[in-house]
Amino acid sequence: MTSPVKLRVRGVSVSYPVDGQPREVLTPVDFECREGEFVCLLGPSGCGKSTLLNVIGGFLAPTRGQVLIDGQPVTRPDPRRIFVSQERGVFPWLTVEENIGFGLSDWPAAQREQRVEHYMTMVGLAGSARAYPSELSGGMKQRLELARALAVNPDMLLLDESFNALDAITRHTLRQELLRLWTAERKTILFVTHDLDEAVQLADRVLVMSARPGRIQRVIAIDLPHPRDIASLEYLQYRRQLLDELGLAHRI
Ligand SMILES: Nc1ncnc2c1ncn2[C@@H]1O[C@H](COP(=O)(O)OP(=O)(O)O)[C@@H](O)[C@H]1O
Ligand SMILES: [Mg+2]
Known part of the structure; x- marks a missing residue:
């Protein structure tokens, strides 16, 4: 990939x-991400x-050490880089639709409504538009957080085990949706996971x-086009390489 370096x-x-x-x-960590790259950070729980x-x-x-984004040192959070964490949570005093529209207050009302609707539907929360976070399950809250992040169209997404609390089917749907968005909008994505399959399914590296x-x-660069065939030999070879790297046995 030859796009400019986004993150150092x-x-x-x-x-x-x-x-x-x-x-x-x-311990000292050094790496770079290029603009539009999808990078997974994979490691055991507690590794940092x-x-x-x-x-x-x-x-x-x-x-x-130092972090540079677009060549500028990072010294504080910036709305252009949205962080979706495990715990940070949504605003409890706002409804689902208000949470998603939170970062869009400058938008004309009709466009804001349309965008809120789009992302609310995408994460399967259209039926809970007027609900407050306290009425949602953990998985729904996490979907809400993702929708809120995507709605403001950040140029970089930092996702911290964002799909962990979700059931397998929702998780799969959101992975596909994230890939679709990434393909369409080429955001730089840094995706933290301890799930090896998630990493092989999503990442460029x-x-x-x-x-x-x-x-x-x-x-490890995952040199497979999307959509990835998770039953293909190449996929399984990458999977095995990551299992080896994590020091996990192949047989149980
Ligand atoms: N505020 C803190 N004070 C002391 N230790 C911390 C703090 N935050 C995290 N740690 C420790 O740092 C290590 C890395 O934590 P973390 O970055 O949350 O790991 P991971 O996200 O890979 O599970 C863990 O051992 C954790 O206990
Ligand atoms: Mg963590």
Whole structure:
């Protein structure tokens, strides 16, 4: 791929104080994402994936190193880069449709309504337009968060295990929808997951992270066109390569 570099992560490390002592959870991490690339960060629970995404999103200052987006150092969150987290949550005092339309307050009412409707339907929440988040299941809240993020058309999406709380079918639908959007709009997507299949299904490149302290252990380019045939030999070979990389046995 020859598009310009969108994101540069340079020597980023993070330590948290534990019992008064700094404990390193991320050792220097270096990588780049090109504009329009779909990159998955794959690694075991606790390896620092959310920490890294928080640094990239400007929510957490790294202990050392620097993140550059479009050549500019990241120092705080920016609405052009939308972060969809596991826990950050939606606004509890707004309804589903108000949540999705939140970032669109400058839009003419008719267009805003249309866009809200589009994304609400896309994530299967059209029947809950007037509901408040407290009335939604965890999975519905996560779909709402995704719809809200997509509605404002950010140029970069930072997704942190966003599909985890979803049932298998919804999860599959949203993966397809995300790929469709990505193909149509070519956003740069950084997608954190601990699900190997999710990574092989979605990514241009998978950055495999090691257990804590996290570092990038291997970068694997998934050179398969979309839609991917998850029963094909090539798919299974990539899957096996990632299993090996994560140190998981092939047989149980
Ligand atoms: N605020 C914090 N203070 C101390 N330790 C933290 C804090 N946040 C995360 N950690 C620790 O840092 C490590 C990485 O966490 P995290 O980035 O959430 O991993 P992942 O998202 O890969 O599961 C974990 O061991 C976690 O316990
Ligand atoms: Mg996490």
